[in-house]
Amino acid sequence: MTSASEVDPEAIDYEHVPETDQSFENALANARDGRRLSVADGIELITTGTDREGIDPARKEAVLEAADRRRAEVVGEEVTFVANLNNNVTTACNTGCLFCNFKDTAHAFEADSGIDHPGFTKTPAESREIVAEALEMGISEVTSVSGLHPAFALNTEHHEILRAHDDPAREVNYKPPAAYATDPGTYREQLTAMSVGDVHLHSITPEEAAHAKRGTDWSYEDVYRELADAGLDSAPGTAAEILVDEVRDVICPGKIRTDDWVAAMEGAMAAGLDTTATIMYGHVENAAHRVEHLKVVRDLQDRTGGIREFVPLSFIHENTPLAEHGVVDSGASDAEDELLIAVSRLFLDNIDHVQSSWVKYGNEKGLKLLNCGADDFMGTILSEEITARAGGEFGQFRSVADYVEMIDAIGRVPVERSTDYRTRRRIDPHDPDAKPFGPTIGPRADGTPMLDDAGNPDGSSPAPADD
Numbered sequence: 001m002t003s004a005s006e007v008d009p010e011a012i013d014y015e016h017v018p019e020t021d022q023s024f025e026n027a028l029a030n031a032r033d034g035r036r037l038s039v040a041d042g043i044e045l046i047t048t049g050t051d052r053e054g055i056d057p058a059r060k061e062a063v064l065e066a067a068d069r070r071r072a073e074v075v076g077e078e079v080t081f082v083a084n085l086n087n088n089v090t091t092a093c094n095t096g097c098l099f100c101n102f103k104d105t106a107h108a109f110e111a112d113s114g115i116d117h118p119g120f121t122k123t124p125a126e127s128r129e130i131v132a133e134a135l136e137m138g139i140s141e142v143t144s145v146s147g148l149h150p151a152f153a154l155n156t157e158h159h160e161i162l163r164a165h166d167d168p169a170r171e172v173n174y175k176p177p178a179a180y181a182t183d184p185g186t187y188r189e190q191l192t193a194m195s196v197g198d199v200h201l202h203s204i205t206p207e208e209a210a211h212a213k214r215g216t217d218w219s220y221e222d223v224y225r226e227l228a229d230a231g232l233d234s235a236p237g238t239a240a241e242i243l244v245d246e247v248r249d250v251i252c253p254g255k256i257r258t259d260d261w262v263a264a265m266e267g268a269m270a271a272g273l274d275t276t277a278t279i280m281y282g283h284v285e286n287a288a289h290r291v292e293h294l295k296v297v298r299d300l301q302d303r304t305g306g307i308r309e310f311v312p313l314s315f316i317h318e319n320t321p322l323a324e325h326g327v328v329d330s331g332a333s334d335a336e337d338e339l340l341i342a343v344s345r346l347f348l349d350n351i352d353h354v355q356s357s358w359v360k361y362g363n364e365k366g367l368k369l370l371n372c373g374a375d376d377f378m379g380t381i382l383s384e385e386i387t388a389r390a391g392g393e394f395g396q397f398r399s400v401a402d403y404v405e406m407i408d409a410i411g412r413v414p415v416e417r418s419t420d421y422r423t424r425r426r427i428d429p430h431d432p433d434a435k436p437f438g439p440t441i442g443p444r445a446d447g448t449p450m451l452d453d454a455g456n457p458d459g460s461s462p463a464p465a466d467d
Contacts, residue, residue: 014246018287024049024059031066031346042291046343055335067342067373074345074352075375079407080417080424083400083439083450084141084202084379085134087127087194090184091119093147094173095207097241097252098321106150111181121149121182124193131196138438138445141379141419142194144203145238151177154212154226155188162215172215187212188230195231198443200419202276203232206264207239210256220267228271234419235268237261237277237307242285243296250284251322262300269306274420277307277351281340282315282332283322290340294347301350308420309353309376312340314360337361338372345373353421358398367410376417377403380439380450399450401437404429416441 020040027044030037037045044050048059092106104119122130131142146152150173153159159176168174177183184190187204195201204212204227206220213223224235241251243258256264268275277297281290301307315331322328332340345354356374358366359381366377380398400416407414408429416425418441425440438449 012250012284014286014289016244016246016286016288016292018043018047018050020044020050024051028059028062028066031063031070034070034349036349037347039288039291039295042294042343042347043288045346046291046339047287048339055333055339060335060339063346064338064342064372067345068371070345071354071373071375077411077413078375078415078424078426079370079410079412080353080376080415080421081398081400081403081407082141082379082417082419083139083442083445084143084381084419085131085139086381087122087130087134087142087144089127089144089146089190090121090149090152091147092121092149092180092184094150095148095252095254097255098250098327104147106147106175109149109180109182110175111179121180121184123182124185124189127190128193128196131194131199135196135199135442135444137450138440138442138448139199139380140439140442140445141200141202143236143379144190144194144201145205145236146208148173148207148211149180149184150175151180152184152211153186154218154223155186158186158212158216165215168215173211174215187227191227191230191232200233201231202234202236202419203227204235204268205239206235206237206261206268207256209235209264209267210260220264221270222267224268224271224273228273232273234274234276234308235265237265237275238311238313240278240293240297241280242289243279243293244285244289247285247289258296262296265300265307266304269304273306274308275306276309276311277301278311278313279340279344280313280315282336283328291343291347294344298348298350301348305350307351309355310344310348310351311355311357312337312344313357314340316360334365337365338369341369342373363406367406370407370410370412377407399437400427400439401449404437 020043022040022044024044027041030041045063048056091104092109094106104117107113108115108117109121153162162168162172162174165171191201209220209223240261245258265275279293314337353376354374355376355378356366356369357378404414404427414427416439423441428434436449438447439445440447
């Protein structure tokens with residue numbers, strides 16, 4: 001498997017490069033007129049023209065204006081958010097992705113390893129306790145994305161199949177739970193544990209689904225049907241990174257290929273689950289790769305119609321192997337972030353919702369991106385370990401009151417939503433009877449303000465310390 005120290009940026013020779021026979025002016029006209037964009041159109045828009053070096057400020061503003069106008073036509077002036085919790089089960093993983101600082105080598109988790117490490121594995125009982133506590137705070141969604149722990153199996157039958165291999169550790173990345181200090185349970189057991197009450201459970205990425213069927217002839221639809229029976233309500237289309245294999249060969253050679261990601265997403269939707277789709281950009285890919293990625297997602301949505309939102313994820317580079325070995329020294333620029341959001345809105349003409357992430361971008365920039373084509377501002381989160389471990393600086397919690405204040409400040413309408421966008425609550429920040437602001441959509445939500453990570457109610461200040 002490739003390590004970050006073995007990657008020479010100057011030696012990377014890509015087949016896909018940002019060169020087209022289209023002009024920026026024609027691409028912009030196509031976008032303004034609402035015509036379906038070609039890959040060449042997308043490349044011209046995301047680069048502000050391949051006929052010149054760098055990003056042209058005036059052209060960029062024209063692209064952002066077109067995207068913001070399209071956003072208003074498609075979804076209006078609402079900015080949505082969800083009251084949710086992240087509960088990542090384990091950081092144990094042997095995949096070796098070069099962009100990730102979330103995982104810890106799975107060997108360190110073995111009972112006799114003697115290795116001190118910062119990672120964690122939660123039992124199903126611990127996951128249930130975490131979700132139950134958050135449910136009382138009013139959440140409506142639990143998001144769970146985890147490392148590929150070698151002891152993780154779909155169910156009891158899967159354990160038996162994996163054990164039967166001659167060399168399960170090498171052949172199918174499997175060691176039995178008894179080898180580890182903490183048994184993570186099965187995927188089915190974890191999802192059953194987190195499916196408390198009527199909370200919406202958003203979990204099992206295509207990569208996790210591949211892990212949950214390894215060593216078998218089960219289809220992705222089989223896996224997702226099993227997990228839907230255990231309480232899974234929708235599947236996140238993360239693990240996408242860049243859906244062009246020549247980029248995946250550099251940053252995540254141990255991960256599933258583009259075709260497998262697509263197959264997993266199709267399997268989830270065949271099992272009756274809504275999904276999301278993501279892009280993780282700003283590392284070693286170029287502008288052509290970004291637009292090729294959008295084309296894969298748009299084609300998938302044409303076939304399935306089950307993608308509820310598109311989530312751009314700007315690469316946080318600071319504590320990752322790519323940065324530590326000098327392969328990258330930064331992430332995407334502000335202009336690149338704005339153009340990625342804008343071109344996502346213009347290119348993905350079959351997906352209504354595009355997300356801006358305060359976790360990735362911070363409040364000020366995240367709000368700016370809501371005027372570049374985005375219409376969703378993520379969720380309350382309550383806990384966010386992946387970006388934080390990579391060097392994210394923008395915290396792990398936003399209250400409903402925070403959302404109302406920020407969204408109102410840019411002249412838009414704050415709307416609490418369900419995961420699938422089918423349930424919405426518009427909030428009037430100027431209605432005195434609407435305060436204090438708290439979630440109402442969750443199964444145990446009654447409008448009571450949530451607590452932040454310091455134990456303070458929505459919108460309140462910390463209590464003064466005793467003298």
